[in-house]
Amino acid sequence: MKNKRYNLLLIVGVTLLALWSLVPTWKEYSLGKQLEAFRSPQDSLNFVLSHRDEIEDARQKGLKLGLDLKGGMHLVMEVDQIDLFVQKAWNRDAKFDAIMEEVGLQAATTDADVIDLVSAAFRKQNIRLSRYFYDIRNSDAEIQGKLRKEATDALVRAREIIRNRIDQYGVAEPMITTQGNRKIIIELPGISDENRMRNLLKGTAKLEFRLLREKGALQRTLDAINAALPAPSSSGAPNGSSNDGLYRFVQVYGSDNAVVRAENRELVAGMLSRPEAVSQLPPDSELLLAARADEADDGGRLYAIYLVRKTAEMTGGVITEAKATFGSQGVQPEVLMSMNSEGTSKWARITGANIGKRIAIVLDGAVYSAPVVQSKIPNGNSVINGIQSLEEAKDLEIVLKAGALPAPVRIVEERTVGPSLGADYIRAGLQSLLWGFSAVVVFMIFYYRQGGLAADVALVLNVLIVLSVLAGFNASLSLPGIAGIVLTMGMAVDANVLIYERIREELAEGRSITSALSEGYDRAFSSILDSHVTTLAAAFLLYTYGIGPIQGFAVTLMIGTAASLFTAIVVTREIFRLLVSKNLMSSKSFG
């Protein structure tokens, strides 16, 4: 037994380091307890103010709890690459749209690379990608490369915009990362209003200013579509009125107003997007529905239908500032926007040229308002009204400030845990830790006596090391992580079991306790090493290929297994050395 001093120092050092890195965690806990003790909100506020740095520091360095324990949202969002590529195509025709739609369906159910899917689909039809993308002289491989770069850029931009939105909304410690070439992973601890968060995240925030078509065009178009569309249900008798597919749900009044009842909105939107309907539209035109319903005389809710030009006069890229406020009457929430210099001059030109006409303000394909241009607007100001609540106005402000996403994003995975369930999980986790620990400790003492006691000391240190490594590296502890610790406690004593069984064998062969100890440790070492390496390998792969919750499990399993190499071998050996030197051990020490 050489390096006696060195080993002892190492153990003391590791223990102190582990305790030291857990100090902030303990502090955070005790500060929280103190805060709970205050009766009046004033007292607790004063306490928070006077201890602000301390609290902040403890929170930052303390052991973090995972989303499942604290409550929060884990979201995976996917950038719609199909939409992105359709935007990039310059020569779109029906065939192109058909192929892209088919690829879209494929992409929704696999994790295959979208660019590969697109290339394969075009190759199957014997069409070169250059017919639709970039330069006609480009080879397929070049275009794939360009699209791939486009996709990566879009992902990075989308991540930044989403980060902006979340920051402006105000979430403590969000985590936003990208995965692969189309996924964004968002972790939001302690969200109180998830619904609002979902709405805030999923909108593209594509703002457009579009001219309404001339007077009378709306009615003509709707008439044509009505005539072209067959009735939705074929059960009715084939008389004249049954051909009124659209007008069963849409009322037209005046020459330029058409509305649909709220309950039929989705249905009508579906009808208007059918090819028979689209083919009836005048060139460069599109039918859009209002974002908000108006109250009808009979108390129902009605959405207006607008016929607007397909090409936008201007897009939201020029917006520099947005502010949610109440309008002139002081009841209607609205969002004021100001533009950069380029936008300002363009806006002045557009408004100047279209006095008396209506310009629709369109956000993500829904019309918020379509005011009549009264005069030229020289200062680059604009306003969005037709907003339901101040909250919605605030969210609009956030998304407008953050800018538009390069392509739509969708939530493809979501895991939300409410705070009350989190508290349950914490209780369950603590109980498992306590009972798991007790079971192993009692078992070891019962079976190995003194030796078991030493192994138990090592086990305490092992758990301390796991927690302190998590705290020190800013990793968070989740319920699966706790499960990993509990499981590790059962497996960490394996090294001790191997050693002790070996020592018992050596003792049975009539060796002295000192030589049995040293033989036991030496001979058990190779199997301990091999068995730990294999466990570590499995845990490491779990960490590499697993996601979220599973990684938490893998991390604690890895740290615990690696730490047990130290605690179970070095620490227990040192304990026995001390005991032997004090003549406190005999051949009965291992049961």
Place this chain on the structure above:
Amino acid sequence: MRIFSNTSIDFLGRRKIAYAISFALLLTGLVSLAVRGLNYGIDFRGGSEVVLRFEQDLPVGELRTVMRDAGVSGTIKQYGMDRSFLLSTVFNGDTNELKSLISGALNSQLKGNPFEIVRIDAVGPSIASDLKWSAFKALGAALLAILIYVGIRFELKFAAAGVVAIFHDVLIVLGLFSLLGGVFEAMPLEMDQSIIAAFLTIAGYSITDTVVVYDRIRENIRNRKPAEYEQIFNESMNRTLSRTVITSCTTLLTVLVLFIFAGPAIRAFAFAVFAGILVGTYSSVFVAAPLAFEWIKRSKAPVKLRGSQKA
């Protein structure tokens, strides 16, 4: 205290019986996998799950009726906690819509019994296929890594026998999941990510047990003739039997604690690991070592195990 002191069980002599037992277990599992299949969780099939907790007791039938009337498709089951229910339905990409549908129906139909949505999990189909692939890759990579490491530290035949034992353990647990999937209301035993974690834990545990036996064989086999191998194998297994059983005991204890205390989210995982440790302990003695023995017996030449220690 000791449970096994100086045992001399003829493990290899009984290997034919053990093979028969393993074969029967594997066959049962495989038949069940072919006939009943597996009960996939939303991680692998996609879908949405909502856990609702009510303030007062509520018969599950009543909740089912309310949800059916509201037009929420899917199944509703009692969840592992008090007054809680698990609603599983399809993934439609808009959780807000689902939530408002549920809240609207419950607020109007069950006014006297406030509820809380305590958990929502929604997994889209593309993610589900992604997760499935990751699971396969992780398991494949783990088996390969173990094969290589044990191959380097011992010998390829030993490594292969160890990997066969892992396959044996994972397949039996998989079969058990297929056989019992959906049988218990409180524990549906669905295949999800946590079960993959369980499989990898089982793989790690099983090879650990096997390696300990191998290690003792390696220690004893040096400079001995092939004729003595059977005796050496048996002796090594008997000598390590105590450790094998004790470690299994401590690990089983902690897994049992997880099963009881850690709540419904961990229950299926704990069940899988519990079964896996039982099978893994059995297989290290009755599958891995006997297979390695058969293999080296056939090759006739004396084995050379790497990494023998200089004791």
